[in-house]
Amino acid sequence: MERTDSAVKHDGMMALLSRLGKVDAERFISLIIREPFDYTEWQKSLFNDETVYSLSKKAMKTVNKK
Numbered sequence: 323m324e325r326t327d328s329a330v331k332h333d334g335m336m337a338l339l340s341r342l343g344k345v346d347a348e349r350f351i352s353l354i355i356r357e358p359f360d361y362t363e364w365q366k367s368l369f370n371d372e373t374v375y376s377l378s379k380k381a382m383k384t385v386n387k388k
Contacts, residue, residue: 335347338350
């Protein structure tokens, strides 16, 4: 079942808030909106030297912890 855009935005905001707190989550959003950037290049830098398989394994470990 496909999730709605609203659900994705809500969960994304909750992830930001839980990881960064209110002030830094707002700061992060402000930085992303204000600065033009190439999302594809930015994404590459987030997952340096990671394969889809290794990212999937990490994701599954995280999901299974819950």
